[in-house]
Amino acid sequence: MAKILIMTAVEAEKEAVERGIGEVENINVEIAGVGPAQAAARTAFALTSDNYDMVMSIGIGGGFKNRAEIGDIMISERLVAGDLGAESKGSFLPIDELGFGSNEIVADATSAEQMAKKLTEKGEKVRTGAVLTLSTVTGTEETATMLVQRFTDACAEAMEGFGVASAAAEKDLPVLEVRSISNLIGPREKENWNIKEALATLEKAGLAIKELFT
Numbered sequence: 001m002a003k004i005l006i007m008t009a010v011e012a013e014k015e016a017v018e019r020g021i022g023e024v025e026n027i028n029v030e031i032a033g034v035g036p037a038q039a040a041a042r043t044a045f046a047l048t049s050d051n052y053d054m055v056m057s058i059g060i061g062g063g064f065k066n067r068a069e070i071g072d073i074m075i076s077e078r079l080v081a082g083d084l085g086a087e088s089k090g091s092f093l094p095i096d097e098l099g100f101g102s103n104e105i106v107a108d109a110t111s112a113e114q115m116a117k118k119l120t121e122k123g124e125k126v127r128t129g130a131v132l133t134l135s136t137v138t139g140t141e142e143t144a145t146m147l148v149q150r151f152t153d154a155c156a157e158a159m160e161g162f163g164v165a166s167a168a169a170e171k172d173l174p175v176l177e178v179r180s181i182s183n184l185i186g187p188r189e190k191e192n193w194n195i196k197e198a199l200a201t202l203e204k205a206g207l208a209i210k211e212l213f214t
């Protein structure tokens with residue numbers, strides 16, 4: 001059986017995923033903290049404690065308007081560092097173009113397909129595409145519009161995926177990001193975030209993982 005490390009940003013997400021997974025021996029859920037730097041550091045540390053076969057970044061996330069709705073579940077095709085690069089005369093140069101590596105890590109296609117199929121069978125509304133990792137939660141329509149123009153396949157944003165994936169990539173491990181949509185991206189209106197529904201969806205993602213990987 002594959003040994004899987006799941007990283008969530010906060011305790012509430014960890015508990016939701018664990019409620020779905022239940023008691024199993026081959027899957028560990030650990031706290032990554034908020035943001036890509038802490039997520040990368042904690043994932044790298046967690047990977048030293050066991051011989052893992054796969055890493056997942058799971059949690060709630062924001063959905064881009066007209067591409068996702070609150071309650072949807074996003075399965076990543078690629079994990080993208082959305083703001084890693086340089087501004088240049090009104091344009092954005094990702095680090096790829098600067099020659100310093102890559103701003104994307106491709107998700108494990110097999111597990112992405114399996115998860116999408118399983119969750120769809122369970123009646124969840126599944127979307128696939130790029131999940132952006134940002135250090136700053138988008139808070140204006142202007143930034144949201146700029147991001148969907150820059151990343152035409154982006155459906156969701158969160159703050160940890162690329163960090164988790166960067167640590168996994170150091171060990172050549174496959175990675176997948178799963179985000180349940182708690183809010184739409186744009187002007188910050190925390191009162192409109194449906195965290196309860198998003199955590200309930202994360203529990204279903206946990207159950208799907210248990211059914212697929214144990």
Ligand SMILES: O=C(O)c1cccc(C(=O)CC[C@H]2O[C@@H](n3cnc4c(=O)[nH]cnc43)[C@H](O)[C@@H]2O)c1
Pocket residue numbers: 009010012013033034035059060061062063136137138157158159160182183184185195
């Ligand atoms: O307040 C709570 O009860 C609560 C429960 C679970 C999670 C939270 C968080 O605030 C988690 C922060 C986490 O969420 C991701 N996230 C969610 N929406 C967005 C977004 O629009 N843009 C970027 N990130 C988002 C992110 O990964 C944070 O780490 C609160």
